[in-house]
Structures are given as structure tokens and as C-alpha cells.
Amino acid sequence: MTAPTPTASGETPVGEGARGQALANAILNATLAALFVALFVQADSLPSSMWEPLGSGSFPRLVLAALVVFNLSILTQSLLTLRRPDCKAGAGAAAWFVQRRLAFATLAAFALYALSMPWLGFPLASLLFLAGVQWTLGARRGRRLAIALIVAAVFSLGLYWLFGEVFRISLPAGRLW
Amino acid sequence: MPMTTALLSSLDQLFTLATLLSMMIGVVAGVIAAAIPGFTVTMAIVLTLPVTFTMPPLQGVATMLAVYVGGCSGGLISAALLGIPGTPSSVATTFDAYPMARRGEPGRALALGIWASFFGALISALVLIVAAPPLAMIAVKLGPWEYFSLILFAVTVVASLVGKSVLKGLMMSLLGLFIATIGQDPMMGVPRFTFGLDLLASGLPFLVVLIGIFAVSQLAGEVENPAELQQNKALIQGRIRFEPFKVLREVLSRPGNLLRSSLVGVVIGAVPGAGGSIANLIAYDQAKRASKTPERFGTGIADGVVASESGNSATSGGGLIPMIALGIPGSAVDAVLMAALMVQGISVGPRLIMDNADLAYGIFLAMFLASAMVLVFCLLSMRWFLRITEIPKSIIVPVVLICCAVGALALNNRVTDLYLLIGIGLMGYLLAKLDYPLAPLVLGVILGPIAETNLRRALMANEDWTLFLTRPISLALLVLAVLSVAFTVRRALRQRGTE
Known part of the structure; x- marks a missing residue:
């Protein structure tokens, strides 16, 4: 993460791929604005208190109202960027996802790991996740594969033992066993 | 008890083999715990607490202080080497230490952080000895109006500090504040925006948000390039040098930055509830404003790390x-x-110094000693920590993800926190790809409950909204909040004008 010098407008940089980013920004902010308006309305039904002027829903409503204003501002900027003649299209959404397939595969494996943990338990789920992801990321044969398997065993069984026996924090053991 | 007698008695209790040994173990545990994404200093301290029950009072507190001081420095390691803040208080460290490390100078980034941490802790220990009672009196005079304004200031500071757009920064801060409202209302206990889901019933723990937003999204970003992974590339390429004594001169050549940032840390730390998560950002902001080259902040410069x-x-x-x-x-x-x-x-409080002066002075001295121990341990061990950067991405990414999962699980022992972690991680990854800064969101989540509670308390005490503008400290903080945004917008407009 870096902290580059901000621009006042938040304008999307124009050039290759700027069109896709502006479009994504526009869709995201339009969706968020609609969601926040719905939540703003829902927050109205939260109870108030006779002991304080602000009820349970006042602070969230204040924040949601400000959020909608910011969403609409970013949406407007994105739409203006899209209208600029120098705003060029990039490789397209499908190509964008394909380029980042390993990142999404890792996140998908992490999700699968979390979902399987209550059933398989921490040690087995972690072992499979670590071995599987390292294999996906390139540890396919020979020395790299052997190291990957050792790392998987150490960080799954080792952490389970460390937390259970030393810190007395029990990690899920699994419902299947 | 006279001061000299108390001081000598505390020295006598502190400099025993058992105390020094337990402090050293505490330092090592604190540094390592804070260096692992997902583990926090608070967790390490809580785990240390039962161990101290059998120790004499000063040894127990000194050991816990050692964990604490070690943890304050340990967050630097993952912030600099992985771009993942080990603790909320190292968020700003990622702004410059990580770019510096990625540029091929991880040793310099760590050494700068180690020395700056040492001097920061040293200055704070000195202030603690000299000015604890008067500073505390000022700190407790802050009412809910000032607290709310302080949070507003912190949120605007970070929104204008990071990212390419102030609008996006402010939007992310607000999103963080909103996320913090999910779960139980902090004052009435009413469930809000939970939609009947157990997953959201107790809200989104800030630690889960911190790990998800920074660690998961950052790690996913590391494995985007198949060619790099095929070549078994590490996080940082090239020969790594660690020359701490050369870097010491670099740190000492910035006395103004060092002193100002440390004093900001002391003052913000003295305000109950604010703490390190705000102090590092405000210190960074102040250093940027005082700099002659503010545009270089965020590119990997020494001033930012210090x-x-x-x-x-x-x-x-x-x-x-x-x-x-x-x-x-x-x-x-x-x-x-x-x-x-x-x-x-x-009993802790004003009577501590009167009834147990030796213990109070012992705590002050333990701070000094712990800082020195952290320095020695870090200088000796950093070469090993730097080896992390030599580990291929295909190994380090899944291993750190497992550490994140353990951190989320250990927090409340709930698997649902793991589901939240993944959802938040994916959201963070996509938002980062669209150039939305992530730090304001995390700060919003951490500070949201404090902001809401104090706003509501303020209006419970007095329904008059104008008190936020008529109480001098509150007004000053609100003016600073407006100025921080205005200053950034003006600078950006100027830059666009010259381009």
C-alpha cells in the first residue's frame, strides 16, 4: 500500500483501461448509493430512547446520508470521465479476471478452506489448503513439492498443537471425527 | 516513601535475574506476536496475564510492559516486509516502509523503524516520569464533544493522507463508520443491520476487518503474476543489507520529526480510548505537513517511517x-x-504513587528497560526476520493466510469470523484494484463506536449542538479537520495547475 499525493477531484486517470475502471466505479457507486438509501430507510424503524435525543438509528442515518452524497459525487465524476474522448477501453472485464486468475483461485481456495473447517477440522483443512494452494502457485514437482508438503504439515499440525497445548485455545477439531 | 528510597527500591526489584529474564521473554513474545498478521499485542498481553499471577507485582507488570513495548515495535516487521500492518498502530508505517522495502531496501526500512520506535518509547518514558499527573488532568478534562471532534479529525486526516482521491478517502472513512454500526447498538444494545443473521449479530470485529482488508487483499495481490510464481520469486528481489548504525545517523538527523511525532504519540496516548491507532496517522500527517517535500511521502522516504x-x-x-x-x-x-x-x-490511580511509590517508579523504569531490550533484540534478530523476504511467494502467501485465519479464529473462537474475514478480504482486494484507499475504512471501523458513543453522550448531557463549536478544544479539532481536507484539495489543485 502506498500513500500517493491525492488529487482534489478523484478523477480517474484517463488512458488505457480508464474506461473500464470508470465504468466499474460508476456501477459500484450506483449500487452502493441504492443500497445505502434502502438502509437509510430501514434505519428509521430502529427504536429511539426517551433518555437521549439521538436514538439507535440516528448515527447510522447520518453516516448513510453522507455516504450517498459521496457515492453520487464519485458516480458523477466517473460518468464525466466516460464521456471524455481520450478515455480508452482496456482489455475488458473477462481478460481482467483471467489475468488475475491465480489471485482469485487463492481467494476461492481460502473460502473453501473456511467452509470445510467445521467439518474437517483445523489441522486437515489447513493441511489441504496449504498443500493445494502451494501446488496451484507452482510447487508441482521435485524439491519445491517436497518443501511445500513439509510447510503444509508444520503450519497445520504445528499451529494446532501450539494453540491447543501451549496457549490453551482450541481450534476446531472437526465434526466428522 | 521518599523519592530516592522508592527509586532505589524499584531498581532493586527490577534488576533481579528472574525479572530481567521474564522481561526478555516478554519482549521476544511481543515482537513476534505483533509481527504475525492476525495476532495483536492485546492478545499477547492477555495470554501473558495468567503467567504473571505467581510473580511479585513489579515483575508481573514489568513482564507485561515488555510484551507491550515489544509489540509496539513488532508491528513494524509485517508492515515493512509484507505491507500488512501487524497492529492497527502500524497502518501509517506501511505507507513508506513498504515501498522502501519493495524498492530493495527492506533492511533500511526495518532499521529506521527500530530506531524510531526506540527513541519514541524513550521520549514517552521521559514524559511519563516528568509530566504524568498534569497531562492526565488535561486528558480527563476532554468531554464527549472533544472526543467526537478528535475522531472526526483523525478520520479526515487519514482520508486526505492516502489514496489518489480525497473523495474516495472520505467515502471509505464513512464506509468504515457505517460498518462499525452493524451489530449491537453500543448504548441501547439494539441489533442493527443484522438481517437476522448470526454472522452479523455481534457486529464486525475490527481485528477481522483489519486482517481481511490489509492482509487478505494484499496477499491476493502478491499472486497475480503467474510468471513470477513460476520462477519461484520472493517478495523482494536482490541482496538485502541491514546496516543499523548507518541508519541511526539518518534517524538522528531528523530530531524535529522524531520529537514532534513522539510528543504527538504521548499526547494522543494519554487520551483514554484514542491510542496508537490514531497516533501513528496524526504523527505521519504532521510530519508530511511540516516537510518541504510533502509530495515524496508515500514513496518510501525515511521521514514517513520515522x-x-x-x-x-x-x-x-x-x-x-x-x-x-x-x-x-x-x-x-x-x-x-x-x-x-x-x-x-x-489499587491503580492517584494513590499508586502515594501508597506504592516503588512500584510506580518501577513501572517507569521498566518502560526504559523494555525499550532498551526491544532495541537489542531487534538489532540482533532483524537479519533473521529479513529472511522472510527471501521466501518464495508461493510459500509465504498461503502460510500468512493460515496465520490470518488463526488470528480471526482465536479472537472469539467463532468460525463465522473466518467467513467474514474472507468476504472482507475479497471486498478489500476489489476496492484496492479500483484505487480506493483501505486505511480510512479500517480506521473508520475502529473509531466508529467511539465516535457514536461520544456524539450520543454529548447530546444526552446537553442537547445544544453548538457546544461542538463553542468548546475551544472541540472547535480547534473541527477546524483542523476542515483544514486537513482543504489543505489537501488546495495542494492537489495547485499540482494540477502546474502540470
Whole structure:
């Protein structure tokens, strides 16, 4: 993460791929604005208190109202960027996802790991996740594969033992066993 | 008890083999715990607490202080080497230390952080000894109006500090504040925006948000390039050098930045509830504003690392000020420290210095000693920590993801926190790809409940909204909040004008 010098407008940089980013920004902010308006309305039904002027829903409503204003501002900027003649299209959404397939595969494996943990338990789920992801990321044969398997065993069984026996924090053991 | 007698008695109790040994173990545990994404100083302190029950009071507190001071410095390691803040107080460290490390200077980034942390902790310990009671009196005079304005200031500072757009920064801060409202209302206990889901019933724990937003999204970003992974590339390429004594000169050549950032850390640390998560950002912001080359902040410069690390380390001493002088813990960690003393039958507050002067002075001295131990340990061990950067991405990414999962699980022992972690991680990854800064969101989540509680308390005490503008400290903070945004917008407009 870096902290580059901000621009006042938040304008999307124009050039290759700027069109896709502006479009994504526009869709995201339009969706968020609609969601926040719905939540703003829902927050109205939260109870108030006779002991304080602000009820349970006042602070969230204040924040949601400000959020909608910011969403609409970013949406407007994105739409203006899209209208600029120098705003060029990039490789397209499908190509964008394909380029980042390993990142999404890792996140998908992490999700699968979390979902399987209550059933398989921490040690087995972690072992499979670590071995599987390292294999996906390139540890396919020979020395790299052997190291990957050792790392998987150490960080799954080792952490389970460390937390259970030393810190007395029990990690899920699994419902299947 | 006369001061010299108390001081000598505390020295006698502190410099025993058992105390020094337990402090050294505490330092190592604190540094390692904070260096692992997902583990926090608070967790390490809580785990240390039962061990101290059998120790004499000063040894127990000194050990916990060692974990605390070690943890304040340990967050630097993952912030600099992985771009993942080990603790909320190292968020600003990622702004410059990580780019510096990625540029091929991880040793310099770590050494700068180590020295800045040491001097920050040292300055805060000095202030603790000299000015604890008067500072504490000022800190407790802050009412809910000032607290709310302080949070608003912190949120606007970080929104204008990071990212390419102030609008996006502010939007992310607000999104963080909104996420913090999910779950139980902090004052009435009413469930809000939970939609009947158990997953959201107790809200989104800030630690899960911190790990998800920074660690998961950052790690996913590391494995985007198949060619790099095929070549078994590590996080940082090239030969790594670690020359701490050369870097010491670099740190000492910035006395203004070091002193200003440390004092910001002490003052913010002394305000109960604010703590290191704000101090590092405000110290960074102040250093950027005082710099002749503010545009270089965020590109991997020494001033950024020095400001953040000295600022967050100084909060360790600052946080002790209200605890020792008034019996009010400044943060969760201070509350655990206070519990450790109370278990031993020692009352904390103004009477501590009167009834147990040797213990109070012992705590001050333990701060000094712990800082020195952290320095020695870090200087000796950093070469090993730097090896992390040589580990291929295909190994380090899944291993750190497992550590994140353990951190989320260990927090409340709930698998649902793991589901939240993944959802938040995916959201963070996509938002980062669209150039939305992530730090304001995390800060919003951390500070949201404090902001809401204080706003509601303020209006419960007096329904007059204008008090936010008529109370001098509150007004000053609100003016600073407006100025921080205006200053950034003006600078950006100027830059666009010259381009």
C-alpha cells in the first residue's frame, strides 16, 4: 500500500483501461448509493430512547446520508470521465479476471478452506489448503513439492498443537471425527 | 516513601535475574506476536496475564510492559516486509516502509523503524516520569464533544493522507463508520443491520476487518503474476543489507520529526480510548505537513517511517499516564495491565504513587528497560526476520493466510469470523484494484463506536449542538479537520495547475 499525493477531484486517470475502471466505479457507486438509501430507510424503524435525543438509528442515518452524497459525487465524476474522448477501453472485464486468475483461485481456495473447517477440522483443512494452494502457485514437482508438503504439515499440525497445548485455545477439531 | 528510597527500591526489584529474564521473554513474545498478521499485542498481553499471577507485582507488570513495548515495535516487521500492518498502530508505517522495502531496501526500512520506535518509547518514558499527573488532568478534562471532534479529525486526516482521491478517502472513512454500526447498538444494545443473521449479530470485529482488508487483499495481490510464481520469486528481489548504525545517523538527523511525532504519540496516548491507532496517522500527517517535500511521502522516504514508528511507540508511555495518575486505562492493553495490578491487590490511580511509590517508579523504569531490550533484540534478530523476504511467494502467501485465519479464529473462537474475514478480504482486494484507499475504512471501523458513543453522550448531557463549536478544544479539532481536507484539495489543485 502506498500513500500517493491525492488529487482534489478523484478523477480517474484517463488512458488505457480508464474506461473500464470508470465504468466499474460508476456501477459500484450506483449500487452502493441504492443500497445505502434502502438502509437509510430501514434505519428509521430502529427504536429511539426517551433518555437521549439521538436514538439507535440516528448515527447510522447520518453516516448513510453522507455516504450517498459521496457515492453520487464519485458516480458523477466517473460518468464525466466516460464521456471524455481520450478515455480508452482496456482489455475488458473477462481478460481482467483471467489475468488475475491465480489471485482469485487463492481467494476461492481460502473460502473453501473456511467452509470445510467445521467439518474437517483445523489441522486437515489447513493441511489441504496449504498443500493445494502451494501446488496451484507452482510447487508441482521435485524439491519445491517436497518443501511445500513439509510447510503444509508444520503450519497445520504445528499451529494446532501450539494453540491447543501451549496457549490453551482450541481450534476446531472437526465434526466428522 | 521518599523519592530516592522508592527509586532505589524499584531498581532493586527490577534488576533481579528472574525479572530481567521474564522481561526478555516478554519482549521476544511481543515482537513476534505483533509481527504475525492476525495476532495483536492485546492478545499477547492477555495470554501473558495468567503467567504473571505467581510473580511479585513489579515483575508481573514489568513482564507485561515488555510484551507491550515489544509489540509496539513488532508491528513494524509485517508492515515493512509484507505491507500488512501487524497492529492497527502500524497502518501509517506501511505507507513508506513498504515501498522502501519493495524498492530493495527492506533492511533500511526495518532499521529506521527500530530506531524510531526506540527513541519514541524513550521520549514517552521521559514524559511519563516528568509530566504524568498534569497531562492526565488535561486528558480527563476532554468531554464527549472533544472526543467526537478528535475522531472526526483523525478520520479526515487519514482520508486526505492516502489514496489518489480525497473523495474516495472520505467515502471509505464513512464506509468504515457505517460498518462499525452493524451489530449491537453500543448504548441501547439494539441489533442493527443484522438481517437476522448470526454472522452479523455481534457486529464486525475490527481485528477481522483489519486482517481481511490489509492482509487478505494484499496477499491476493502478491499472486497475480503467474510468471513470477513460476520462477519461484520472493517478495523482494536482490541482496538485502541491514546496516543499523548507518541508519541511526539518518534517524538522528531528523530530531524535529522524531520529537514532534513522539510528543504527538504521548499526547494522543494519554487520551483514554484514542491510542496508537490514531497516533501513528496524526504523527505521519504532521510530519508530511511540516516537510518541504510533502509530495515524496508515500514513496518510501525515511521521514514517513520515522514519524509513524516514533508516534506509535510513544503511545505506550502515553497510555500509562491516565492509568497511573487517575486509574483510567487508556486502551485495552492498559486495562489488562491494570487488571494485573488489581489481581495483586494494588489499587491503580492517584494513590499508586502515594501508597506504592516503588512500584510506580518501577513501572517507569521498566518502560526504559523494555525499550532498551526491544532495541537489542531487534538489532540482533532483524537479519533473521529479513529472511522472510527471501521466501518464495508461493510459500509465504498461503502460510500468512493460515496465520490470518488463526488470528480471526482465536479472537472469539467463532468460525463465522473466518467467513467474514474472507468476504472482507475479497471486498478489500476489489476496492484496492479500483484505487480506493483501505486505511480510512479500517480506521473508520475502529473509531466508529467511539465516535457514536461520544456524539450520543454529548447530546444526552446537553442537547445544544453548538457546544461542538463553542468548546475551544472541540472547535480547534473541527477546524483542523476542515483544514486537513482543504489543505489537501488546495495542494492537489495547485499540482494540477502546474502540470
